[in-house]
Amino acid sequence: xxxxxxITGATGGIGRAIADLLAPxxxxxxxxxxxxxxxQLADGYPQATVIEAELNTGTGAADLAQVxxxxxxxxxxxxxxxGSVEQTMQEDWAESxxxxxxxxxxxxxxxxxxxxxxxxxxxMINSGLxxxxxxxxxxxxxxxxxxxxxxxxxxxEEAEHGVLVTSIHxxxxxTDMQAQLHAWENKEYDADAWVRPxxxxxxxxxxxxxxEAANLxxxxxxxxxxxx
Numbered sequence: 001x002x003x004x005x006x007i008t009g010a011t012g013g014i015g016r017a018i019a020d021l022l023a024p025x026x027x028x029x030x031x032x033x034x035x036x037x038x039x040q041l042a043d044g045y046p047q048a049t050v051i052e053a054e055l056n057t058g059t060g061a062a063d064l065a066q067v068x069x070x071x072x073x074x075x076x077x078x079x080x081x082x083g084s085v086e087q088t089m090q091e092d093w094a095e096s097x098x099x100x101x102x103x104x105x106x107x108x109x110x111x112x113x114x115x116x117x118x119x120x121x122x123x124m125i126n127s128g129l130x131x132x133x134x135x136x137x138x139x140x141x142x143x144x145x146x147x148x149x150x151x152x153x154x155x156x157e158e159a160e161h162g163v164l165v166t167s168i169h170x171x172x173x174x175t176d177m178q179a180q181l182h183a184w185e186n187k188e189y190d191a192d193a194w195v196r197p198x199x200x201x202x203x204x205x206x207x208x209x210x211x212e213a214a215n216l217x218x219x220x221x222x223x224x225x226x227x228x
Contacts, residue, residue, distance in 0.1 A: 002027045002047065004070055004118070006111070008055065008103075009077030011037045013175030014125055017197035018074055018204055023048070029067060031107075032077065055103040070114035072208070075104040075147075076125040080177050081139045082184045093139045100143035105150055112158075119162035119212065123204055124151045128171040128222065136184070148218075155217060164215045166207045170200045171222035194223050 005022045006029040009015035019028060019041065027047040030038045033054050042048035051063060055077055079099045081092040108115075108122060115122065129137050130144030148167055155165035172178055172194040182189035200221055207216040 003072070004029065004067070005072035005074065006031060006051075006067060006070055007074040007076060008032060008053075008107070009075075009125070011041060012076060013177070013197040014170070014173060014200050015074070015076035016041070017201040018076060019045070019048075021198075021201045021205055022072065026072065053107075055099055055107075064110050064114075067111060067114045069118040070111055070120045071118045073108065073111060073115060073120060073122045074125065074204070075107070075123065077103065078125070078127075078177070080180055082136050082181065083139070084136055085138050088139050093142075096139040096143040097146065100140070101146045101150065104147065108154065112163075115163050116158075116161040121164040121166065121208060122151075122154065122158075123207070124148070124165070124167045125200070126151075126167045126169045128169050128220065130167070131169055131220070152217075155215075162212070164212075166204075166216050167218045168200065168203055168207075169218065169220045170195060171220070173197055173200060193226075195221055 003026050005026040007015055007019050008031050010019045010030045011034060022028060023045040028045055029049050029051055030042055031051045031053050032038050035050055035052050038050040042050050077099060079095055081088060081096050104124065124147055126147055127144045129141045130148050133141035151165050151167045158165065175197060178194060179189045203219050203221050207219065210216065
């Protein structure tokens with residue numbers, strides 16, 4: 001039987017790279033609100049289904065009943081709201097926590113029966129800023145720290161059901177979000193200077209390749225030191 005994977009944020013840089021990597025071996029469920037973009041993506045894969053969901057409002061997914069067994073769940077959708085504590089508004093913090101934390105929590109809760117049935121593996125695409133913070137990243141870092149705490153609790157609670165949980169903490173990756181961060185920093189952006197989305201996807205595949213006998217609880221992947 002073909003294994004299944006559900007991916008949020010599949011039209012983004014890292015999510016797309018993960019979808020590309022899993023498509024040859026998995027049936028994909030692509031979840032998000034931009035159904036037109038997701039359908040265009042799905043049309044390029046051997047087996048892919050689009051599920052409409054509004055992750056930033058708390059309304060959840062429209063239809064998860066079709067997902068009865070789930071081998072891989074990838075939380076890759078996210079938002080970046082930069083600014084000092086003084087500058088950021090309550091709306092910035094609320095959106096950061098809704099998309100980066102509460103949406104993964106509610107989606108995972110809804111899919112626990114399918115994950116347990118398959119002995120599935122949950123991946124949280126976190127951030128280096130989920131392990132440390134910098135000035136201006138209070139809202140983003142706080143949400144990513146919370147996502148790590150959720151992953152750690154879920155890992156302990158679901159061990160008895162055979163569900164594995166891995167947090168992936170990329171440093172700077174050449175994506176649209178990185179371009180957004182550089183614009184906020186007022187710096188020139190060069191995507192080739194950073195980790196490639198495909199390299200982040202490869203870390204997920206490495207964790208999957210370990211099977212049931214071992215688990216990579218947390219993975220950090222960062223740009224290699226630049227040669228002078």
